[in-house]
Amino acid sequence: MxxxxxxxxxxxxxxxxxxxxxxxxxxxxxAPAATRARGLASGPGRLLVAVYAVFALAATARAAVQMITKFDEAPVAYLLSAFAGVVYIVATVGLTRSSAGGRRVAGVACAVELTGVLTVGTLSLVDRGLFPDEAVWSAYGQGYFFLPAALPILGLWWLRHTARS
Amino acid sequence: MVRVIAVAVAVVTLVLAAWVFFLAWRNRPIGRAVLAAAGVAEALLLAQVVGAIVLVAQGERAAEPLTFTLYLVASLVALPIGAWWALGERSRSATAVLGVAALVVAILVERLAQTWS
Structure with missing residues (x-):
């Protein structure tokens, strides 16, 4: 540099x-105490937290609006989006806390996300009637540039990466 | 929604995003000029809010009022929060955060247009 x-x-x-x-x-x-304290939300983690925060807000707010204005149209899709939004919030908070608890919370949230996006993504492609309107995780997050599929993988990788160093 | 302002915001934020990602790539800090550009975008976004209020007062309505309002609020806070988070640390990735914020605003403006008409 x-x-x-x-x-x-x-x-x-x-x-x-x-x-x-x-x-x-x-x-x-x-070091090493200082490097660990700077931890998760530092370096590339800072960018990860930023993108997670955007998704936390976007998914939660959008699902809330959809549930308020047209819940009957696609209840499953909107409930799933709301759930996804809550998981993103938990992951964001977990990533900003560099404590062992924060790491564990972030890890679980990322795992739930990955499971969710793979399950819902596959289901939405197999049976289109299941989700009349798009959920965040539909088609592996195609409506959001596939970031919903990429984020949990990046999150888990980052958790592993920072745990090693 | 005032179309001219929306186009101006889109142009400024896309240029800002490209500029900031270039700085991040070259590992340079965010300088005053970048912040000034972000300030211009923020001023335009405030003008958009005023414009929307005037239009609504004149009897015009957004196609999806609730969604439009939320996007409007989000477009106002994205750059200040992004700048705060970007300036909190001197690193490549932290710099890129402001670029992400600028991209988010560009997307929000596009969504504003969709929910207005």
Missing amino acids: ATETAPTTEATPATETAPATDQAATDRDQ
Whole structure:
């Protein structure tokens, strides 16, 4: 990373990178406790939490509106979307807590999501009559760029990755 | 919903997203210029809210009022929250968070248009 800033013509990079390396040094001194404390919602985890939060809000709010305005049209689909929304909320909260409890909660939520998206995704393709309107997990989350299928896999991978290091 | 503002927001947020992802790729921090662009998008979104209120006061109605309102509120909070979460840490991924927020706003604007008419 430090070598990458070298070609810049401005005079600032040298002074700018200095505090960064100091920071890295202090981080290393405080390891491993410090690295574990920064944990789940740090680095790529920060992006993961952001996307999870978007899904938590989107799925929950959308299902709530659908249940308020037209519940009878596709009750199963809307209830499943609401359930998915709650699972996303739990996963988001779990990922922002780096404690052992938070990890466990996030892990269970991701596992439930993966099971849900695979089951509902398959069912929605096998029997289209089952879900007259789309649920979040229909067709493996096709309506949401397949992110509902990708998120739990990324989540579980991230949990494993951070547990090892 | 005011169409011109919606198009302007879509353009600004898509440019912002591309810009921020480029910064994340090059591992550069989010600077003032990026935040200014996000500020422009936010100002346009506020103008959209005012525009929608004026139109509704004049007797126009969204096709799906409840959904439209929720999307409108979400479009207002996405960039500030995204910026806060992105600036909380100096890393590639944290920077990319603002890009995600900008993309979310672009999608929300598209959904605003759908639920208005």
